[in-house]
Amino acid sequence: MRRLLISIPYLWLLILFLVPFGIVLKIALSDVALSIPPYTPQLDLSEGWTGFRTFWAELDLENFWFLTEDDLYWKAYLSSLKIALIATFLTLLVGFPIAYGMANAPDHWRPTLMLLIILPFWTSFLIRVYAWIGILSNEGFLNQFLIWTGIIAEPAKILNTDIAVYIGIVYTYLPFMVLPIYATLEKLDGTLLEAAEDLGCTRIQAFWSVTAPLSKPGIIAGCFLVFIPALGEFVIPSLLGGSDTLMIGKVLWEEFFSNRDWPVASAVAVILLLILVVPIILFQRNEQKQREAEQ
């Protein structure tokens, strides 16, 4: 019975992750072709063993070599990394004070504040990103407001720049940063801060020597939860970013839909996955360490 229960998530992973990944990997090793589906070779089981051998012989790493030849790809990977890193840092800057405020709010306020953090999820992600176009465009609310207050005379170009992408990512992934940090801050024993003050710390020193190190697991978890999806983000850069905003998610989309080059698109996806495996492993190690510390 126990085995059966354990096998359910594994089966789920096998069918919905490992099998599709195998298919993507196979396409990445294939060649582009004018056919349906648009790649060769395809396994013909009617020819039996020889059919499998010719199929196997035609698979190669050509597409991966191609990714190293054209500098568009590695530039896109690097640019994605840069944008994801900066966006994660900005999300931390915005998210930590929010989480800190929530954790220090009176008990009866906390459920409401929590609801406010989760509330945006009730609306479609796509609609919310579209709404930002209305806010950030040249005639948008933000520019109108800034001109009305007299801070700027001419509308500033925000939409279709990297700044808009950062705003979009920070906005979208903020809850993923706030919630884990809030969880660690809420567990923080208030007497530790009293003890720090008793031993000669000012409030600010107590924050840096007690609160900050003890919220580290939450900060790390939040950063990974933002960084990982931000790295492969496609919707935000294509809706809010400019033509020069280079992100690997966008490149992937163009290879797949515009160029109809499924094998190269698949190769891009496989490399992206490999890049993401590193932070995911680090993230899991952090979670593990935190669990051990709590025991």
Next chain:
Amino acid sequence: MPSDYASGFAPWEDADATPLISFDGVTKRFGGFTAIDNIDLQIYPKEFFALLGPSGCGKTTLMRMLGGFEDVTEGRITIDGLNMAGIPANKRAVNMMFQSYALFPHLSVADNIAFGLKRSDMPKSEIQGRVDEMLRLVQLQKFAKRKPHQISGGQRQRVALARALAKAPKLLLLDEPLGALDKKLRQETQFELMDIQEKTGTTFVIVTHDQEEAMTVASRIAVMDNGLLKQVDTPDRVYESPNSVYVADFIGDVNIITGTASEVLENTQLIWAEGATPITGMTGSRVVQGEPASFVIRPEKVSISKDEPQAANKVEGKVIDIAYLGNMSTYHVALANGVIVKSQTANNRRIARRDITWEDPVWLSWTDTAGLVLRD
């Protein structure tokens, strides 16, 4: 009893002694609730002072005001002659050992102890030496590099003590320091605590709800109730000469017999039952002739016998219960009017040799100075 008390340490009896801590008409209110009600109290250097009372009596609030975690609503607290009003916790020469120990989980034992030193004006080169000294004091040299979750509860308690003592405070506050330890370890640690207090010469103020603990460690005990100091005295006086029925009842086991005071002289006669001979006891505070009063006597001062004894006070009754505690037994004896009086006797004979058992008619007796008559 602390050795320093036995050796004649009693600054509270010396009119010329300067107190380290002085509470002058201190009141603390939380909204409409009065936690501390107009308290005057002096605590002297090198004292081991216990604040004792049930939960909610205000003892923790009193301590937190000393530590700088609560401000005073009315009145004044001075430590070493300095008015503490407006001085935050981090500016006071006072350290506190928290009930939960509040050890920093991300720092090693040594770093926990060094935490306060690093934020003091002690030169960096001296910190390590001081930390080693503290580790030696609490015998934790081997555990310096461990994290708090890697050591036992008793060891954590000692780390908390070492950390609080590291800055050599004038005053150390201990909030239920032994509450989390099991009974045996607690008793050992009580003596260790007294030993360390004597070695360092620091003034200790301890908050506890455990009267045995207070009796063991303290030079003086303040018994608190509802934000008031009921009695401030040495452990033996609190036990032997309680000034109120509340204190008598709170400290240790006690028999209370209510009645009316008559003939209030050095001793007082208490009329307690129709037709019975009045009970004689020492006159306690505020007893008024003809007013209601209570006679209090400790069970171990009541003798039990089968034959009528020769004694100043004697009453007849019937054994209704025997609590056998191993080293001693407590007999619950019902008197003719239904009052139950406990008598405690050391079991210095084997159980088969003892002749008193359930339902036996017995005599209880005590001398006329064994108990006290107190106003209700």
